[in-house]
Amino acid sequence: MKAIEVKQLTKYYRQHFWTPRRKVLKEVSFEVLPGEVFGFLGPNGSGKSTTIKILLEIIFPSAGAALVFDKPAGSREVKSRIGFLPENPYFYDYLTAREFLEFHGSLMGMGGRNLKSRIFEVLEKVGMKGTENSRLRTFSKGMVQRVGLAQAILHDPDLIILDEPMTGLDPLGRKEVRDIMLDLKANGKTVFFSTHILGDVEAICDRIAILNKGELLSCGPLETLISAESKYVDILWDNPIRDVKAWDLQDILELYDQVETTYMKLLRGEEETQSDFDGRVNKLVKSCLDRGGRIQSVSRKKESLEDVFVRQVGVLDTRI
Amino acid sequence: MSRIYILAKNTFNEARHNKVLHLAGGFAAVLIVFSLFMGEVSLYQNIKVVKDIGMATISLFGVFVAIYMGVNLLYKELELRTIYTIVSKPVDRFEIILGKYLGIVLVLTVNLVLMTAFLYLTCFVIEFRFDLELIPALVLILFELFIVAVFAVFFSSFSSPFLSGLFTTGVFMVGRVSNELGLFGERSRNELFKIFATSVQKIFDLEAFNLRTEVVHQLPVYASDVYYPILYSTFLVAIFLTFSIVIFAKRDFK
Incomplete structure (x- = not known):
């Protein structure tokens, strides 16, 4: 079983109905194995977020297929096994951290004491202990990022998809997120994340894929991509x-x-x-x-x- | 169902924290109080003026809330990308639309109840009694607002807030003059316009929801005057919610 399998994934976008279609993903194919930390690299506009959005059925592919745990991406069953943190997340800022996590937990079918104790657990894990009753509007960008990460791991998913998770974090925060990713991996979870920060990728990834202008340039273990000479x-x-x-x-x-x-x-x-x-x-x-x-x-x-x-x-x- | 309820509750909470709605609500309350002074300057028609202006204010304020929330809620979710984390959960897109719409329905209902209570208090100052005959008119105002809201949600499922607002206001205004449009059509020599005008009158008949004159002037109100618009509203809401769901289900959230 593969955690993610993307086959000949293609996506066309049209800015306006009168402008021509632009191919933003060009027959991209790769696989992510269960239990690995997979880095998805590429400059701005390379198609990383587009691929992630297709995996979560935020958008639909124009051609090709995206499978998660051998099932079509976007199905209810698959989504219940995924945790997701979007790029530059913005959440309902009138909610407290606890209310925010309760909202997302309840959408996952969680509730009662289990949800309450899990909220405290994940907030502690992302270094946000003691902020349960603070409103999100009082949080810094880095804190919002952390609470977003807490939301992504709240239901103990098997696959965690993070779109630029290091954005807005200071070096200490970045290290903490890296540690969380490694901890998830140690617990048998699969982590798939996109980033610009190559140092983080070298530090934690088992395998990477490099994408540019919608085209997959390379994919494989770090040691095979980086020359030993x-x-x-x-x-x-x-x-x-x-x-x-x-x-x-x-x-x-x-x-x-x-x-x-x-x-x-x-x-x-x-x-x-x-x-x-x-x-x-x-x-x-x-x-x-x-x-x-x-x-x-x-x-x-x-x-x-x-x-x-x-x-x-x-x-x-x-x-x- | 529970996910729809969670999304509806969230929509309601969002409205509860919206300053624009607070401000508009305050303005509507001031208008109702102001109707007291308008009543004073009318000859022996004090209470009727208060009731008429009060219900018109409730209706207009409700229309504003329905359009404002309907066109902005989905747009904000998409613009601020809060929808990404919702869509990534095991939530179907139809549940998002239904949750949002039911949230708006809840806001409109609570608003109407609060404004009605305010109107009754204002009326009580003059006539020292609660006139329950206003209730059918107020219920129909609420069901008319449900229609306005569903059009706002429908248009916002595929267009910008500005256009959605424009289209919904257009539908509301056409609906409010549907009787006049029907008469105009009947007298027209152009067959095409006649068909158009009578079709619009039948489809967007929002005048059927206006019982204000009847209740204020204590004219007879029949059960069918209330049941027919409620059924019509339910039918229209179901149709346009289905359209919204179909469009929303195929939409890319860029």
Whole structure:
């Protein structure tokens, strides 16, 4: 069984009835497995929220299919197993946090003592203990985000869909939300979330999908998307001979490398193999030591998710 | 049913916190009190003027509430995206429409009861008794408001609040002059206009809900004068709620 299965999902939008249809989702297909944290990445307008809305039947697909727990997305049975936090949520601000959660809990069929105790439990979980009787209009953006998250996990759903859950949160709040996601995963829940914040994705996601202009660019585990090979090497040393230019390094350096008095940055060439690049680094270190230098550090820098993201999204942009 | 009730209760709560409605309610109450002074300047017609102005105020205030709530509630849910969290729950779209509509019905009923109590208190100041003969007229005002509200909900299921407000006001005004329109049609030589005018008169016959003249001037009111408009209102509400549900069920919430 898959938590989410999206097959050839396509969506057309029309701004006005007289304007032509615009394809905002282009035959997108991917799967989310039960129990994993899945990051859905993409720049603004890439189709992330559109996909999420289709999964919740907020909008309908123009073509393709969206399945949740092997059943058509939007059915009552499926919805009762989903918790959802929309992007930049706005809730009825005249309600108190408790009333707000009571409203959403009762829509899920919850009630009585079970609902009351669960409200206190989830508010504590999202760091909002003691705010039960405060009106939402008195909350900051981050607090609204947290109470929205409480609403999403109130009924203990199997799948939690979060649209930009880190928006409006300070670094501490972001860490807390990350911890909640990991806690949900530890309890066997599936977390599917969209975000711009790549650091969060690297920290908690099992798998990711990158979307741009309605097109799925890649999907898979982080380690298969991010290259394990070095991208560049930073070398720091104490240099007794200050004039680096006097060194004969022509056979080691390439045009794009950076050389300072006590710092060098060697970039791996686009066509250069990892072993050739390692050979160059070794030569430079040896050359440095031969001239009486003392190496402080040699650090290999691998490709980050941000590099992958920029590379993939950038490639598509130039192609278009 | 319980989900419809929860949504209706939420709609009612929302109205309870709406400052525009508070302000309009205050204004309507002032108008009823003002009718006391209008009554003073009329010759021996004091109580009739108060009752007439009072019921007209209740009707107009109710129409305002029905249109304001009907066109804004769905729009606000969509604009502020509060509907996203509702739709993501195991709630069918028809339950949202029914919940919203029943919430408006509840608001209109409570409003009418409060305004009626206020009107009765005002009348009591003059005649030291409660005139129960006003009740049929007030009941029909309420059922007329249910029709106005269903049109507001219907139009707002596919258009903006401005257009929905405009269309609903148009329907209300046409409904209020339906008798005149029917007469105009009968005298017209244009067959097409004649058909149009008589059809409009039959479909949007809001004049049937106006018993104010009868109750104020103590003219006879027959049971059919009350039952027919109530049945007609129920029928129209059912039809247009069904249309709203059908449109809403297919709509993308962008």
